[in-house]
Amino acid sequence: MAEKTYEKVTGFIKENIISGVYGPGSKLPTERELALRLGISRNSVREGLRVMENIGVITSHHGSGNYISLNFDDMMSEMLSFMYFLKSINEQQIIEFRWKIEESALKLANKYITKEEKEILSRALANLEKAASEEERTKYDWIIHQTIVNASRNDFLIANYRAFTSFIESHIKMMRSHIIHGMQTARQLELTHRHIVQGLLQNDLRLSMAGLREHFDYIDLYRK
Amino acid sequence: MAEKTYEKVTGFIKENIISGVYGPGSKLPTERELALRLGISRNSVREGLRVMENIGVITSHHGSGNYISLNFDDMMSEMLSFMYFLKSINEQQIIEFRWKIEESALKLANKYITKEEKEILSRALANLEKAASEEERTKYDWIIHQTIVNASRNDFLIANYRAFTSFIESHIKMMRSHIIHGMQTARQLELTHRHIVQGLLQNDLRLSMAGLREHFDYIDLYRK
DNA sequence: AGAAATTTGTTCGTATGTATA
DNA sequence: TTATACATACGAACAAATTTC
Numbered sequence: 010m011a012e013k014t015y016e017k018v019t020g021f022i023k024e025n026i027i028s029g030v031y032g033p034g035s036k037l038p039t040e041r042e043l044a045l046r047l048g049i050s051r052n053s054v055r056e057g058l059r060v061m062e063n064i065g066v067i068t069s070h071h072g073s074g075n076y077i078s079l080n081f082d083d084m085m086s087e088m089l090s091f092m093y094f095l096k097s098i099n100e101q102q103i104i105e106f107r108w109k110i111e112e113s114a115l116k117l118a119n120k121y122i123t124k125e126e127k128e129i130l131s132r133a134l135a136n137l138e139k140a141a142s143e144e145e146r147t148k149y150d151w152i153i154h155q156t157i158v159n160a161s162r163n164d165f166l167i168a169n170y171r172a173f174t175s176f177i178e179s180h181i182k183m184m185r186s187h188i189i190h191g192m193q194t195a196r197q198l199e200l201t202h203r204h205i206v207q208g209l210l211q212n213d214l215r216l217s218m219a220g221l222r223e224h225f226d227y228i229d230l231y232r233k
Numbered sequence: 234m235a236e237k238t239y240e241k242v243t244g245f246i247k248e249n250i251i252s253g254v255y256g257p258g259s260k261l262p263t264e265r266e267l268a269l270r271l272g273i274s275r276n277s278v279r280e281g282l283r284v285m286e287n288i289g290v291i292t293s294h295h296g297s298g299n300y301i302s303l304n305f306d307d308m309m310s311e312m313l314s315f316m317y318f319l320k321s322i323n324e325q326q327i328i329e330f331r332w333k334i335e336e337s338a339l340k341l342a343n344k345y346i347t348k349e350e351k352e353i354l355s356r357a358l359a360n361l362e363k364a365a366s367e368e369e370r371t372k373y374d375w376i377i378h379q380t381i382v383n384a385s386r387n388d389f390l391i392a393n394y395r396a397f398t399s400f401i402e403s404h405i406k407m408m409r410s411h412i413i414h415g416m417q418t419a420r421q422l423e424l425t426h427r428h429i430v431q432g433l434l435q436n437d438l439r440l441s442m443a444g445l446r447e448h449f450d451y452i453d454l455y456r457k
Numbered sequence: 458a459g460a461a462a463t464t465t466g467t468t469c470g471t472a473t474g475t476a477t478a
Numbered sequence: 479t480t481a482t483a484c485a486t487a488c489g490a491a492c493a494a495a496t497t498t499c
Contacts (some may be wrong), residue, residue, distance in 0.1 A: 013466085014461085014466075014467070015283055019287075021442075023315065026319065027318065027319075039483080039484060039485085040484080041484085049467080049468085050277070050467060050468045050469070051277050051468085052467070052468070052469090053466090053467065053468080055276075055280060055485090055486090056279060056280050057283075057285040059239055059280040059281075059283060059284055060283055060287045062241075062282055063284045063287070063288070064288070064312060069485070069486090070475090070476080070477075070484090070485080071474075071475050071484080071485050071486065072474070072476035072477080072483080072484055072485060072486090073475080073476050073477080073483090073484065073485075074473030074476095074483090074484065074485075079319065081312065083315055084312075085312070088288060088305065088308075088309070088312075089389075091247065091305075092305060092388070095250065095303055099495070102387045102389060103384070103389075104387060105341060105387055106387055106389040106390060108386075109333075109337035109340075109341075109390065110337075112484085113333035113334075113336070113337060116333075117329065117333075162326075163326050163329055163330055164326060165326060165327075165329075165330035165397070166330060166333070168316060169393060173389070173440065195432070237486090238486075238487070263463080263465085264462085265466075268488095272487040273487080273488085274487060274489070275488085275489085275490080276487070276488070276489090277486090277487065279465090279466090293465070293466090294464090294465075294495085294496080295464080295465050295466065295494070295495050296463080296464055296465060296466090296494070296495030296496035296497075297463090297464065297465075297495075297496050297497075298463095298464065298465075298496090299464095299465080371461060393478070405499075
């Protein structure tokens with residue numbers, strides 16, 4: 010037999026999502042009804058539901074029911090961090106990947122960025138440069154990178170970046186403090202942000218690309 | 234209550250993998266023993282096992298036992314393609330993303346590619362250029378692109394690319410026949426492959442990047 | 458080769474805690 | 479507050495595949 014019993018449940022849910030019957034917030038049939046309708050036992054239904062819950066497709070509310078949620082981001086990041094341990098993916102690969110994602114996003118952002126996003130970037134840069142605390146700096150640093158990726162207008166890049174982001178959130182904090190410490194001051198790192206943002210504002214791809222490269226060069230240089 | 238019952242199982246497995254007790258091929262305790270040891274029912278154990286199976290951490294063999302497998306690649310692919318599907322993304326974004334992934338991979342491949350991989354590329358290119366059928370061309374085309382991505386030595390890029398290609402497999406076939414038809418002959422598309430491969434063989438990043446750009450320019454040009 | 462033991466696959470019944478009207 | 483619907487969890491049982499003797 011090819012299909013396992015619990016896959017009737019996951020298949021059922023997927024099909025109904027794809028066909029548009031279920032969307033975020035939809036309530037699934039009760040476990041008993043699913044068992045009845047699919048011709049399987051309640052335990053098998055539950056095995057399937059647990060799988061879907063774990064990958065972020067549904068959420069289960071005790072006493073209430075099972076609902077479509079469709080936010081895989083958490084699961085994605087959990088899986089990625091687990092992969093990090095197991096495949097012994099080294100820091101090098103992580104930094105490379107983030108760099109490549111941002112590089113790709115930057116090129117597309119240069120094409121698609123809106124006036125509103127340019128303003129967000131300007132403000133974030135200004136705030137970053139006059140930020141007093143490390144916490145503030147992290148915040149505006151974050152806004153800049155996030156805005157650029159969003160401006161790429163490519164949902165694949167955005168989805169990947171977001172999933173990836175939550176995974177390396179702790180790493181970034183760790184890295185950043187390393188970097189700061191290594192450089193004594195954050196001035197140089199901030200300068201790279203200035204180049205990235207100004208390049209985007211002036212439609213100067215060369216400048217922003219160079220800024221991004223500097224940015225990751227610093228990270229690479231001081232991450233030990 | 235924070236922890237669900239089945240998470241005792243997933244936690245147990247994860248911890249033992251991370252601590253090195255379990256590696257690929259390790260046999261887990263029987264379901265009954267796990268239930269006993271964790272103080273939960275066998276049904277709950279099975280819910281946890283199904284979750285781990287579904288994300289590719291273990292495989293279950295009827296009558297034999299549960300074993301550590303540790304290949305999430307397939308699961309990643311499935312999850313990403315499901316995600317991608319749900320976001321209902323347009324063709325433009327698909328082409329852009331594939332391009333950016335390959336572009337990133339190409340740069341890294343230029344750094345990490347091995348002699349063996351260069352030989353694979355040479356052979357694939359030769360086979361592509363003397364291929365008689367469309368089916369054959371598709372095959373060697375695919376080998377070239379796949380080899381380049383693998384040569385990037387970045388598991389994140391590889392996982393993404395794999396997930397992505399399985400999703401757009403049908404699109405690629407469709408696109409290719411469109412392109413071929415539009416150009417009357419596949420000569421020009423093959424020339425782009427020649428540039429990409431030769432650039433890699435000669436460590437000439439400029440040439441291979443230009444080839445890749447041509448490649449996607451053709452796709453972009455003729456995809457309507 | 459064959460029988461017995463082991464293990465996963467699947468189901469049913471039941472008890473309990475939670476949410477909602 | 480009560481009643482109902484629902485998810486959570488457990489235990490027992492049998493089927494089917496595998497391993498062991």
